[in-house]
Amino acid sequence: MGSTVIHSAELVDGVRTPDSWIRFENGRVAARGTGGSWRDQACATDEVVDAGGRILTPGFIDLHGHGAGTRAFDEAADDPSAIAEALAVHRAHGTTRAVLSLVTAPVDALAERLRAIRVAAADEPMILGAHLEGPFLDHDFRGAHDPALLRSADAAAIDALLEAGDGMLRQVTIAPEHEGAGEAIDALVAAGVRAAVGHTSADFDTALRAFDRGASILTHAFNGMRGIHHRAPGPVTAAMRSPHVTLEVINDGVHVHPDVVALAFHGAPGRVAMITDAMAAAGAPDGAYLLGSLAVEVIDGVARLTESGTIAGSTLTLDAALRQAVGACGLPLETAVSALTRVPAAVLGLGAELGRLDPGYAADAVLLDADLAVARSWIAGA
């Protein structure tokens, strides 16, 4: 693999370091520094990129997304090209690694899709694994999940999904107030899978018990759950109170008000991960779509269930989430970048490999123009 030197960049990686350079070799960060010292390190065969003062960040990591470019990851078992086409859209917007989310479906169908994602991941470094958003969700907070397919968790279902995932299952969203949920959280955590609280009617105490039991993610905070009331603090406050829990946020200006997004960042510093929760309509025209088995209408980029008008998945990309964070939400750039890089890497247990641009880390990076549009990206140096 060729080596690359990127110089004269403002490196944003926890802190901002102007006039930085970085050298990639064999898919990893080999060295970094400031000023003109890159010339001492560069070989004649290196590709040299003059960033011209633009911003360079670690590659963006999406913990939760369902597709893009008219394709959904739920199609994986029928047509594996869906994965590559959807990921290509997100890559153009700065995502370098992604966990592929599947909506509620029968356990057999989910197992088949997990196997398809496993096969795809063998050739596609962008794929970090799979996320099951359902079927173990609450009826009243189901969002865009088919009510007929919701069910409680039991050992047989969890075992079948763990076996089909075979190490590629990263995350399972569960409503903790339901029968069997506690045992399911135990089994997932024991297998190294992140248990997430979401699409839930749980109050503060119930959510707190799930986190104490080992759940470590709050699925799209504020959406698909009770909000924060001063006498009924709810699952978001329980997640803020639990130092090992990461809060996902869909920061598209539609799902959560920008000031409430800012509140989440202040309430859980270093523990908010911005996700896309993108559906097939991301990077694709408005119109009629399917989310799992449910009809969705997308108007002006906002996806709603055709039947009920309930807000469904987003059409967000991570670069747009970044712009929203520093724009409407008023967050510092380095905080917003961390919510796309080191925070999601850490929650997956990949904090020593991904999410930073220190020597030894994967050579995943995004070069951004002054308006935070993606100019170029690298995955494992390529």
Ligand SMILES: [Zn+2]
């Ligand atoms: Zn989702």
